[in-house]
Amino acid sequence: MRKVYIIGAGMSRFGKYDGKHLPWRSLYDLGEEACLMAIKEAGVEPKKIQAGYCGTVNGGPTCGQTILDELGVIGPEGLPIYNHENACASSLAAFRHAWIDIGNGVYDLAIVFGAEKMTALMGAGLGPMPEMLVSSGGKGEGVVGGAIQVPEGKMLLADAGMAFPAFFAMMTRRHMYDFGTTAEQIAMVSVKNHKHGAKNPYSSYQKEVTLEEVLNSRIVCDPVHLLEICPNTDGGSAVILASEDVAHQYTTKPVEIRACVLIGPPYKGKVYPNTIKSTVVAGKQAYEMAGVGPEDIDVVEMHDDSAAFEVFTYEDLGFCKKGEGGRFIEEGKSDYGGEVVFSPSGGLISKGHPLGATGCAQLFEIFHQLRGECGARQVEGAKVGLVHNGGGLGGSLETMVMCIVILSR
Amino acid sequence: MRKVYIIGAGMSRFGKYDGKHLPWRSLYDLGEEACLMAIKEAGVEPKKIQAGYCGTVNGGPTCGQTILDELGVIGPEGLPIYNHENACASSLAAFRHAWIDIGNGVYDLAIVFGAEKMTALMGAGLGPMPEMLVSSGGKGEGVVGGAIQVPEGKMLLADAGMAFPAFFAMMTRRHMYDFGTTAEQIAMVSVKNHKHGAKNPYSSYQKEVTLEEVLNSRIVCDPVHLLEICPNTDGGSAVILASEDVAHQYTTKPVEIRACVLIGPPYKGKVYPNTIKSTVVAGKQAYEMAGVGPEDIDVVEMHDDSAAFEVFTYEDLGFCKKGEGGRFIEEGKSDYGGEVVFSPSGGLISKGHPLGATGCAQLFEIFHQLRGECGARQVEGAKVGLVHNGGGLGGSLETMVMCIVILSR
Numbered sequence A, B: 001m002r003k004v005y006i007i008g009a010g011m012s013r014f015g016k017y018d019g020k021h022l023p024w025r026s027l028y029d030l031g032e033e034a035c036l037m038a039i040k041e042a043g044v045e046p047k048k049i050q051a052g053y054c055g056t057v058n059g060g061p062t063c064g065q066t067i068l069d070e071l072g073v074i075g076p077e078g079l080p081i082y083n084h085e086n087a088c089a090s091s092l093a094a095f096r097h098a099w100i101d102i103g104n105g106v107y108d109l110a111i112v113f114g115a116e117k118m119t120a121l122m123g124a125g126l127g128p129m130p131e132m133l134v135s136s137g138g139k140g141e142g143v144v145g146g147a148i149q150v151p152e153g154k155m156l157l158a159d160a161g162m163a164f165p166a167f168f169a170m171m172t173r174r175h176m177y178d179f180g181t182t183a184e185q186i187a188m189v190s191v192k193n194h195k196h197g198a199k200n201p202y203s204s205y206q207k208e209v210t211l212e213e214v215l216n217s218r219i220v221c222d223p224v225h226l227l228e229i230c231p232n233t234d235g236g237s238a239v240i241l242a243s244e245d246v247a248h249q250y251t252t253k254p255v256e257i258r259a260c261v262l263i264g265p266p267y268k269g270k271v272y273p274n275t276i277k278s279t280v281v282a283g284k285q286a287y288e289m290a291g292v293g294p295e296d297i298d299v300v301e302m303h304d305d306s307a308a309f310e311v312f313t314y315e316d317l318g319f320c321k322k323g324e325g326g327r328f329i330e331e332g333k334s335d336y337g338g339e340v341v342f343s344p345s346g347g348l349i350s351k352g353h354p355l356g357a358t359g360c361a362q363l364f365e366i367f368h369q370l371r372g373e374c375g376a377r378q379v380e381g382a383k384v385g386l387v388h389n390g391g392g393l394g395g396s397l398e399t400m401v402m403c404i405v406i407l408s409r
Helices: A027-042 A063-069 A090-103 A164-179 A183-197 A211-216 A277-290 A307-316 A325-330 A347-351 A355-370 B027-042 B063-068 B090-103 B164-179 B183-197 B211-216 B277-290 B307-316 B325-330 B347-351 B355-370
Strands: A004-011 A051-055 A081-084 A109-116 A219-221 A235-243 A255-263 A299-301 A384-391 A401-408 B004-011 B051-055 B081-084 B109-116 B219-221 B235-243 B255-263 B299-301 B384-391 B401-408
Touching: A004 A027, A004 A090, A004 A355, A027 A063, A027 A109, A027 A235, A027 A355, A051 A063, A051 A090, A051 A355, A063 A081, A063 A109, A081 A090, A081 B081, A081 B090, A081 B255, A090 A109, A090 A235, A090 A255, A090 A355, A090 A384, A090 A401, A090 B081, A090 B090, A109 A355, A164 A219, A164 A307, A164 A325, A183 A211, A183 A307, A183 A325, A183 A347, A235 A355, A255 A277, A255 A355, A255 B081, A277 A307, A277 A384, A277 A401, A299 A355, A307 A325, A355 A384, A355 A401, B004 B027, B004 B090, B004 B355, B027 B063, B027 B109, B027 B235, B027 B355, B051 B063, B051 B090, B051 B355, B063 B081, B063 B109, B081 B090, B090 B109, B090 B235, B090 B255, B090 B355, B090 B384, B090 B401, B109 B355, B164 B219, B164 B307, B164 B325, B183 B211, B183 B307, B183 B325, B183 B347, B235 B355, B255 B277, B255 B355, B277 B307, B277 B384, B277 B401, B299 B355, B307 B325, B355 B384, B355 B401
Parallel strands: A051 A081, A051 A109, A299 A384, B051 B081, B051 B109, B299 B384
Antiparallel strands: A004 A235, A004 A255, A109 A235, A255 A401, A384 A401, B004 B235, B004 B255, B109 B235, B255 B401, B384 B401
């Protein structure tokens, strides 16, 4: 397989474009903004793009073609366009598809993007999604996916009767029980990520919070606090991929895709209460593919939909031993000046989490970190970065897909 | 690129599994049945399958992994699983992804499948989708995709205020005006496809209808009759793909994928009132890729969501000249004993149209036709077959994706 590079990235500022918090903007507005920004940064002519890969959950079955139709990308011969729906990992599923196509010589130049509108349901007369009441799923009929909005503040329950926060809470409690992880340590993740997000103009919440504010924020599901989980967010994000044969025509600073792993759940019949097993398995595969280990990683964007999951991930990706994640954050090892910087963008907790747009926004951050273009939030000398993005339903890890990408300059 | 073969196919009987017309069955039941049937026919061990590609519209963001989780396909290392959502062409988008991956040596053995539940909305307390009231889409906010069910019989309108039947009606009327195509000629498509479906145990409507019955059936949107459009349907479908390196280990009768084209809309700024332009463009690309022309095609499964569109497609795929489609059906050229057999399965009109499951079900039919295994509906001596599957929203062709596959024994 040929080497494949990211040569440009774009994103909208994440936030609530509901006409109250931020001016009203549609799903398509946000997706188009991100795509145009990526196209401009890459310096490619739109009509030179040979394929489009969209990730979305709520965007509907023609999201990708609707967004690209406006951008001069589709010529008289049409264009292969795919819509990927892999829950919170939708745009990284799209990214992996594009990476393999380009690596194998099917195309030289492609656009991958994500778009999501969480503050308004696209039709059916239902209202906006209540903050954090993301329903879980599973195998029961009568259950909507984690991303479909819930009318009138009701929470729809899966087989297990669990929404995401309940799932976070059980896993968190177990980690505390097994390893002595403290509420303060978990809250520190939120403090750190809000501190990072305060320096990121693309983040939803561009303000810091104190440890006391986190611990005094409303309990959503004991022991999980409101400031420890990601907000509903609208947003768009995009990257331009190029083969090694053309990348250097466009930029002197391409970022290489060293590994991209996507796996469905390696769980069958087993329960792992204090670890995200798919992170462990996908992480190992990604390290092997890239020929690096955790000691080589300078910067990580991870799927911190819950602060506790960042603690899990320090361990599951091998940055520390199992059970030592609480001390890892407490000792500052996941922050600037530590061993690795987790979520310099602010992560899902501060930047926000518009499902399908999250993966490409994580790539946007690592791409610019590795190019040294992140200004006040730059991780000094960053050479190798990792993106961790899981998509699945909270009630049952059985349906989770995990995607891990390793990039280097 | 290596040659890639279909080595097994499965499908549920299509129909309304709502507990009234047929016994209640879930989306997952239907998908699993199809996958198991395909796995059995191919003779593969489930754990030898290296990747899964699911096409669904209503199935939610974790449909593929949920279905595969039950089948022994996912081992301790996980499995790459993708969910494709390209409207009515969802499982062929998944199929093209798998075909390219296997052709390029990424995997040797993969499963592609589709599943859709149209008679019950998965949650949110909304009722079943009213027959044929599939909403159109477009760029307006407040519009759901063509596949999202509409509560309480309301039709949600797009920018153009058009649902699918209105779109069918305008195109049909224009064809009549431009070329003198008659209502009787269009009704003959329905008569033919119901005749075919009557011999297909997988079809929703296993009964014939007369020309009078079609012409006397309710006008849905003048000049389109109820018996000229496809019904809402539940169903699952699957195929197993294998590289040329392994296909012959499993079967002596593999079916080769000679071409697979998927394109977004080549329409920008133009209106083509009596043709489906994306069929013309994708058809040409597919013929060129396969090295065949319409004269070589023995059997076609096409996207006859409306009877008139089969008439369009005779012309747009080059089986007759533009404007001669009406005579083509009238003279029996698209039926057994004619020049090519269109929709021996009964097509979408008789077999049904469970969105994401339609594409792989079309492959199921052509696969078995080319192996000579279709019994009473066998097209004698069929050597080359074509699948035509369009996905997009009725109100605007601007968002349509077209997929055309050519297979040969």
